[in-house]
Amino acid sequence: MFGFASPFKYAFEYAREDGGVFRPKRARSRNVDSVDGLAIQIRRIALSQINGIRAKAKCTALRVYIIFVNDGDVNGFACAFRNDPHRHIVAVSRGALSTLQHIFYSAECTDAVRNLLPNFARRSDVEISRFLVASALWWLCYHELAHVFRGHQSFLNSKVKLRAFSSDTPARRRHLCEADADTVAGRMLACEMSRLADIFGNLDGGDASLFLKELAVLATLATHIVFRIFDQSHKDSIVNYPPPPIRSMIVSVQLQEQLSDIAPGTSSFADMLSGIGGAESLAEQLGILPGKYDFHSVVKAWIPTYMDDLARMSTILGDNSPCSKLNRRNEGKFEAFVNDMVEMIFYARF
Ligand SMILES: [Zn+2]
Numbered sequence: 001m002f003g004f005a006s007p008f009k010y011a012f013e014y015a016r017e018d019g020g021v022f023r024p025k026r027a028r029s030r031n032v033d034s035v036d037g038l039a040i041q042i043r044r045i046a047l048s049q050i051n052g053i054r055a056k057a058k059c060t061a062l063r064v065y066i067i068f069v070n071d072g073d074v075n076g077f078a079c080a081f082r083n084d085p086h087r088h089i090v091a092v093s094r095g096a097l098s099t100l101q102h103i104f105y106s107a108e109c110t111d112a113v114r115n116l117l118p119n120f121a122r123r124s125d126v127e128i129s130r131f132l133v134a135s136a137l138w139w140l141c142y143h144e145l146a147h148v149f150r151g152h153q154s155f156l157n158s159k160v161k162l163r164a165f166s167s168d169t170p171a172r173r174r175h176l177c178e179a180d181a182d183t184v185a186g187r188m189l190a191c192e193m194s195r196l197a198d199i200f201g202n203l204d205g206g207d208a209s210l211f212l213k214e215l216a217v218l219a220t221l222a223t224h225i226v227f228r229i230f231d232q233s234h235k236d237s238i239v240n241y242p243p244p245p246i247r248s249m250i251v252s253v254q255l256q257e258q259l260s261d262i263a264p265g266t267s268s269f270a271d272m273l274s275g276i277g278g279a280e281s282l283a284e285q286l287g288i289l290p291g292k293y294d295f296h297s298v299v300k301a302w303i304p305t306y307m308d309d310l311a312r313m314s315t316i317l318g319d320n321s322p323c324s325k326l327n328r329r330n331e332g333k334f335e336a337f338v339n340d341m342v343e344m345i346f347y348a349r350f
Pocket of ligand 1 (some may be wrong): 143144148178
């Protein structure tokens with residue numbers, strides 16, 4: 001038998017080369033500025049979202065474990081248990097926690113946010129850094145959760161040839177799954193920003209809707225930095241993932257779309273683009289190697305190659321999703337599917 005009693009043992013298989021599972025120390029859970037505290041907080045929120053989605057989508061058989069692995073890179077992965085397609089692991093690397101803390105708790109980053117977003121000018125360095133780290137890590141968790149809830153692993157393993165795709169190769173499937181996960185994660189992130197705006201927006205008598213708009217720009221900046229770091233450190237990224245400008249465009253569009261539902265008129269796509277612009281100059285300041293990409297040529301090449309197939313992903317993923325009832329109900333209406341996911345996240349709020 002290949003079963004494992006504990007998700008930790010299972011994850012250890014994956015992480016063996018890098019030193020196994022990282023277990024954050026409970027004693028430090030209140031210190032969110034420590035790696036341990038951050039890990040515990042992020043896991044708590046992600047698990048609450050998962051429980052909400054499971055309940056609302058009636059996928060109670062689905063189990064998702066959030067773990068941390070001792071991998072020094074900024075990384076995350078999602079996988080199903082080998083003998084049980086209903087049990088999944090979402091892993092976040094310790095490197096993601098420590099690197100993002102290291103980067104975002106710097107004067108370069110807090111200054112960049114203050115220059116870009118007037119409402120943040122009066123907030124303390126540590127507050128700004130926490131918002132940056134949280135946005136980046138939530139994005140990472142949601143990207144991995146999207147792999148689980150959209151059934152990407154089962155889709156990648158299936159041998160069924162797809163006539164729906166203009167061409168069907170394993171590399172193209174993987175690339176589309178990554179773009180699909182970015183799309184769903186962008187929407188989920190917007191909900192998280194809205195939750196934060198509810199909590200912090202009015203605290204100091206400020207304008208809550210302005211705060212939400214600026215928080216979304218801040219999230220765009222933080223995720224673009226993650227894409228740039230990831231792209232710099234992963235040789236396979238050019239094949240398996242859309243290039244950073246496209247990933248950020250996807251996230252920006254989805255953030256903006258979702259925010260226009262939650263709080264109509266508060267923000268525009270141009271606001272989100274200013275976040276990407278801010279992140280580009282910040283990346284240069286931080287010494288993150290320049291991308292190999294020219295923005296215009298990347299957009300010109302990527303959109304005609306992938307966009308139509310990306311829009312069909314709900315139909316194509318179909319029964320691969322552990323929440324396949326949900327996919328069937330929406331019959332490939334991508335917007336409807338994403339809205340359902342988002343509604344579930346709202347339901348899962350605590
Ligand atoms: Zn992924």
